[in-house]
Amino acid sequence: MAVATPQDVALRLGRELAEAEVTQVQVLLADAETLIQTRIPDLHTRLATGRLAEDVVVLVEAAAVARVLRNPAGIRSQSAEAYSVDYDTRAASGFLELRPDEWRMLGVRSGLFTVAPVLPRRAAWEVPW
Secondary structure: OOOOOHHHHHHHHOOOOOHHHHHHHHHHHHHHHHHHHHHOOOHHHHHHHOOOOHHHHHHHHHHHHHHHHHOOOOEEEEEOOOOEEEEOHHHHOOOOOOOHHHHHHOOOOOOOOOOOOOOOOOOOOOOOO
């Protein structure tokens, strides 16, 4: 069960949810929590021990779902003359996602790194072969 509630999403949207939206929001909140738990398997332990603030999880889950409700079709831009619509490619893959700043708020760090072996130094007089 998600930490955030449909009411948390409604507050972020600035409006009440329609009755038909409540079920969808509950499913999307559960999906958002599943996404979080793929990278933070001990999410509920962190919440219980205070290593992660519940308010942060509510903020992240509710914000991700609110983004889907604000633009469910994933429209990036529209034109009026000779009507044209440009869709966000992420919409085709489900559109529910967490932004990098939200992952950082949850304590998930990401970045590039290089693993390189440490080799013993050779003396200047040694032949390299």
